[in-house]
Amino acid sequence: MIIPHIHPPFPLTWGFSTKLDDPADLPPVRLSQVHGCAVVSATDAIQTADGIWTAMPGLRIGVRVADCVPILLAGIVAGKPWISALHAGWRGALAGIFRHGIEVFHAQGGDLSSLVWAFGPCIQPCHFEVGEEVIEAARLDSAWHEALVSVGPQGKPHLDLQGLLRSQGLGLGLNPANEGSVPLCTVCRQDILWSYRRGDHSKRQWGWIEIG
Ligand SMILES: [Zn+2]
Secondary structure, X not given: OEOOOOOOOOOEEEEEOOOOOOHHHOOOOOEEOOOOOOEEEOOOOOEEOXXXXXXXXXXXXXXXXXXXXXXXXXXXXXXXEXXXXXXXXXXXXXXXXXXXXXXXXXXXXXXXXXXXEEEOOEOOOOOOEOOHHHHHHHOOOOOOOHHXXXXXXXXXXXXXXXXXXXXXXXXXXXXXXXXXXXXXXXXOOOOOOOOOOOOOOOOOEEXXXXXX
């Protein structure tokens, strides 16, 4: 388990699982993830969405990833702890999954400047080669800036997915001092992380969080 690099705003258990984690610690599957932008309240039934939130202490929620970005959020709503986990690949990022998760918190009365947020291990710019059409789509996002793309060894564009999400969050008013992201690359760190791009087509790691 890799813990976000920030002090939690209230007692909580959270982090990003690795190959070394005991499967018994992982949350039950509550989402059917589709690279969209839906964010739902946690239930025991499996819902089609890429984001989940709860204010219930002791309820362990999370998302499964293997190159996409797991995002964990923790804040206070109406004086009580509120948590969320989001799954963001480039499609989900451009569809607005992170913005939508932030908006759900805000709509319930949460103060954006106090929201604690962390991106977990994902495919980083060192390995995230994408087609030119992905960069063209990303350029249409209001959070885009050219430093988010670099040219890889094959002459193809490489995208900074965490950087794009960060720019989106800061644009909505998140506090940069409240970020606890882990900048590990799933392709580089075969020793501890699964990577779809590297060939792990059935294995996933989790970003998960629980109040208490
Ligand atoms: Zn890498």
